[in-house]
Amino acid sequence: MNESGHVDVHFEDGIARLTLSNPRRKNAITLSMAEEIVAFCDRVHKDPSIGAVIVDAQGGYFCSGADTRDLAASSDAPASTEALDRTSAVYGAFVQIGNLPVPTIALVEGGAVGAGMNLVLAADIILVTPDAVLDSGFLARNIHPGGGHLRLLGRSLGYQQAIAMAALGAALTGEQAVTHGLAWGALPAEKLLSFARQMCQLAANDPLLVRKIKSSARIELESPGLSWPAAIEVERGMQMWSLGRKQSQGWDERPVAPKLDLDK
Numbered sequence: 213m214n215e216s217g218h219v220d221v222h223f224e225d226g227i228a229r230l231t232l233s234n235p236r237r238k239n240a241i242t243l244s245m246a247e248e249i250v251a252f253c254d255r256v257h258k259d260p261s262i263g264a265v266i267v268d269a270q271g272g273y274f275c276s277g278a279d280t281r282d283l284a285a286s287s288d289a290p291a292s293t294e295a296l297d298r299t300s301a302v303y304g305a306f307v308q309i310g311n312l313p314v315p316t317i318a319l320v321e322g323g324a325v326g327a328g329m330n331l332v333l334a335a336d337i338i339l340v341t342p343d344a345v346l347d348s349g350f351l352a353r354n355i356h357p358g359g360g361h362l363r364l365l366g367r368s369l370g371y372q373q374a375i376a377m378a379a380l381g382a383a384l385t386g387e388q389a390v391t392h393g394l395a396w397g398a399l400p401a402e403k404l405l406s407f408a409r410q411m412c413q414l415a416a417n418d419p420l421l422v423r424k425i426k427s428s429a430r431i432e433l434e435s436p437g438l439s440w441p442a443a444i445e446v447e448r449g450m451q452m453w454s455l456g457r458k459q460s461q462g463w464d465e466r467p468v469a470p471k472l473d474l475d476k
Contacts, residue, residue, distance in 0.1 A: 226262060228255070228259075230266070233270045238276035241305070241331070243298060243302070253311075263315075264317070265314055274332065275331055277328045278327040284463040287460045290456040309334040310334035314423055319405060321404065333364035340398050346383060346385075355455060
């Protein structure tokens with residue numbers, strides 16, 4: 213087993229699929245995985261036969277965030293070039309997913325936390341299992357959100373829910389994510405991929421048209437405000453401060469997040 217994890221890629225009939233493969237660490241994103249995500253996105257940009265992208269993960273859990281070993285290394289010298297390069301590599305990979313020229317669908321089983329939530333929010337459409345957990349996760353780790361997390365939450369859910377999740381630690385189940393408009397639908401795990409493929413079929417049949425539709429949607433639907441890259445820079449300093457405050461030994465502690473049930 214590759215201790216640094218990897219991503220599996222598959223291209224068939226106009227659909228590109230990227231699968232996180234680091235199940236021993238709940239598919240935490242490593243630096244090498246981030247590089248592979250960027251390479252995948254580069255291929256999608258350059259291949260006009262691709263009309264849609266599916267992002268999923270192995271092992272029954274979508275993504276627990278950035279690899280804590282990299283975060284711990286950054287905590288000892290958060291203002292160093294190396295620390296900035298590490299966080300930029302991971303978050304840059306998510307920006308690449310968000311900037312793909314074709315519709316992207318993220319399939320969330322088990323959970324998505326922290327940077328894993330960023331990856332989910334980078335996609336255009338989210339499909340979940342009913343019992344999946346979507347969790348900001350930064351507060352439980354005692355660090356400031358990064359990667360434009362607040363901007364992405366606000367874009368998908370609005371100010372109130374962004375504060376509830378990022379500043380108060382509330383999480384959503386898959387069913388709740390659908391209710392709040394974060395996810396497009398909830399299905400059993402065994403049906404996620406087949407349903408996503410069905411959703412992608414028309415786009416896969418006419419990649420040129422769907423790329424133009426996606427481009428028009430960006431121009432017409434993006435609200436005025438802070439751009440995603442600008443949001444990353446705004447959050448960077450605060451996240452590096454919080455990493456430095458935590459120190460590397462702080463990553464040995466297991467966080468205990470509050471149980472905030474919106475239905476009670």
